[in-house]
Amino acid sequence: MPHYACNAQFQTCRIIENLQIADDTFRIRIESQAIARETLPGQFVMLRIHGCNDPLIGRAFALYDRYTEDHAQWQGIDLVYLVKGKFTQALSRLSEDDLVAMNGPLGNTFSVAPVDHLVMAVGGVGQTPMLAVGREALGSQKFGNEVDELIDGEQTLSRNGYAKKVTLLYGARTAGRLAGIQDFRNAGFDVRLATDDGSIGEPKPVTDLLLDLLEVAPATESIRIVCCGPEPMMAAVSAIAKEKNISCEVSLETPMACGIGICFSCVAKIRQTDGQWDYQRTCVEGPIFDSAKLVW
Numbered sequence: 551m552p553h554y555a556c557n558a559q560f561q562t563c564r565i566i567e568n569l570q571i572a573d574d575t576f577r578i579r580i581e582s583q584a585i586a587r588e589t590l591p592g593q594f595v596m597l598r599i600h601g602c603n604d605p606l607i608g609r610a611f612a613l614y615d616r617y618t619e620d621h622a623q624w625q626g627i628d629l630v631y632l633v634k635g636k637f638t639q640a641l642s643r644l645s646e647d648d649l650v651a652m653n654g655p656l657g658n659t660f661s662v663a664p665v666d667h668l669v670m671a672v673g674g675v676g677q678t679p680m681l682a683v684g685r686e687a688l689g690s691q692k693f694g695n696e697v698d699e700l701i702d703g704e705q706t707l708s709r710n711g712y713a714k715k716v717t718l719l720y721g722a723r724t725a726g727r728l729a730g731i732q733d734f735r736n737a738g739f740d741v742r743l744a745t746d747d748g749s750i751g752e753p754k755p756v757t758d759l760l761l762d763l764l765e766v767a768p769a770t771e772s773i774r775i776v777c778c779g780p781e782p783m784m785a786a787v788s789a790i791a792k793e794k795n796i797s798c799e800v801s802l803e804t805p806m807a808c809g810i811g812i813c814f815s816c817v818a819k820i821r822q823t824d825g826q827w828d829y830q831r832t833c834v835e836g837p838i839f840d841s842a843k844l845v846w
């Protein structure tokens with residue numbers, strides 16, 4: 551019977567490139583056919599710098615994208631990271647042919663139940679899982695261990711998506727921090743932006759973008775919200791979803807140590823069927839949770 555981390559590989563992998571794509575934000579391309587083939591949207595990998603014990607503990611990063619050079623198979627993955635502390639500062643100094651230790655894919659995935667409109671509400675560096683999520687939703691890419699069919703670098707549309715349209719509501723502190731906008735537009739998402747300082751659009755939080763969208767959404771349209779970002783923002787999105795009776799899944803970025811369910815450093819409070827709450831591990835039972843079950 552499949553269990554968590556049953557497809558996970560622990561590999562030493564070569565960096566193909568490590569590019570700055572926005573203020574303090576990098577996209578790193580890492581070679582690993584197995585991890586590219588197996589990882590599903592919403593899942594993550596644990597990363598360490600090969601041969602380096604400082605920091606000793608790995609960091610989690612969501613799958614952003616996959617790449618191919620030979621147009622025959624996926625050859626590795628792209629991660630997008632914000633330079634924040636010890637690990638990401640060290641990571642940003644690496645370049646082509648340096649090595650990282652990568653463990654993945656890990657964690658659960660977003661729901662793929664059919665819906666008219668998938669609304670992705672993200673803030674900070676919470677946009678990172680959403681490129682893969684939206685592509686799967688629209689049916690433009692399939693993920694997992696099925697055989698990939700690539701023609702001239704484009705995957706054939708061998709599976710229907712589960713959403714008719716995808717909207718990305720993306721909030722950041724300032725315009726320079728918005729990363730990968732063109733990737734999301736190229737993928738066919740309706741992209742709406744908000745910044746705290748008004749350097750793009752009006753200064754407003756991403757929750758206002760969500761309220762604007764819901765106000766004009768047709769009553770007959772089924773909507774599901776998926777959300778990732780700073781915890782207060784996710785809590786606010788969850789409150790809106792609850793008030794409007796819309797289903798909502800959040801991807802938690804709880805700091806993790808092992809990533810595979812052993813240390814319990816990553817727990818979140820989750821409501822049980824009897825109304826009480828209990829701790830669940832973000833790395834195993836998550837990182838994606840039904841927002842209605844989270845105790846913020």
Ligand SMILES: Cc1cc2nc3c(=O)[nH]c(=O)nc-3n(C[C@H](O)[C@H](O)[C@H](O)COP(=O)(O)OP(=O)(O)OC[C@H]3O[C@@H](n4cnc5c(N)ncnc54)[C@H](O)[C@@H]3O)c2cc1C
Pocket residue numbers: 594609610611612613629630631632633634635636637638639675678679802803804805806837
């Ligand atoms: C499932 C999952 C997916 C993730 N995906 C990404 C991703 O795609 N891109 C990305 O940039 N990051 C992602 N993260 C966060 C990432 O794992 C690291 O926590 C982050 O990069 C900081 O590591 P650091 O060593 O640079 O900073 P540290 O030195 O560990 O911390 C710097 C400061 O930030 C605080 N901090 C660290 N982590 C968090 C956190 N998660 N929430 C709030 N405060 C924190 C610390 O307390 C400290 O004050 C993800 C986390 C999880 C659990």
Ligand code: FES
Pocket residue numbers: 805806807808809810811812813814815816817831832833834
């Ligand atoms: S990070 Fe160790 S149990 Fe989740």
